[in-house]
């Protein structure tokens with residue numbers, strides 16, 4: 001294993017010990033979960049993709065590929081840990097990361113002159129956060145009409161009240177919603193949840 005992978009994993013683990021609720025996982029997600037997060041995402045020139053809670057970039061690798069495939073797509077990653085942002089900027093020099101809180105998404109987009117995003121892909125440990133519903137509301141407000149919010153939910157937390165609240169938020173707040181097959185090759189296995197914002201063109 002490359003020494004940079006070991007040191008990035010160690011940084012992730014140390015941040016988890018210091019702040020277990022907000023880091024929310026002992027290990028970064030696998031590439032297969034990242035690929036499921038971007039599956040069938042329809043992007044066109046000028047679209048903006050926002051990633052919430054990038055950590056050390058395990059989902060970012062898949063998102064970067066999806067962004068690269070379509071010329072003129074712009075990316076903003078929001079990660080509150082400055083040390084993670086340093087790692088991210090080294091791993092993905094072509095992408096833009098803000099060391100900030102996702103609660104400030106609208107201001108961060110405005111500062112860059114970006115339009116409302118086509119997709120917000122979240123690696124946040126939403127069910128551990130006290131403001132889970134407010135974060136989902138904020139994402140829904142920030143998204144372009146017809147835009148998508150995606151996150152993942154681990155198999156072991158599926159029956160918990162907080163995970164139930166998250167699924168209810170998807171049902172009640174989005175115009176339509178769905179989930180992927182279980183990604184067994186992630187540790188722990190997880191589903192990707194998708195919520196689609198109402199598109200004005202549907203009226």
Ligand SMILES: C[S@@+](CC[C@H](N)C(=O)[O-])C[C@H]1O[C@@H](n2cnc3c(N)ncnc32)[C@H](O)[C@@H]1O
Pocket residue numbers: 022023024025027028029052053054055056057058059078079080081084100101102103122123124125
């Ligand atoms: C479970 S880790 C996910 C890392 C990576 N996306 C993955 O799936 O492996 C969650 C990340 O969200 C970040 N985070 C938690 N709350 C946040 C907030 N309010 N704003 C921005 N980042 C936040 C944490 O610092 C952490 O890096």
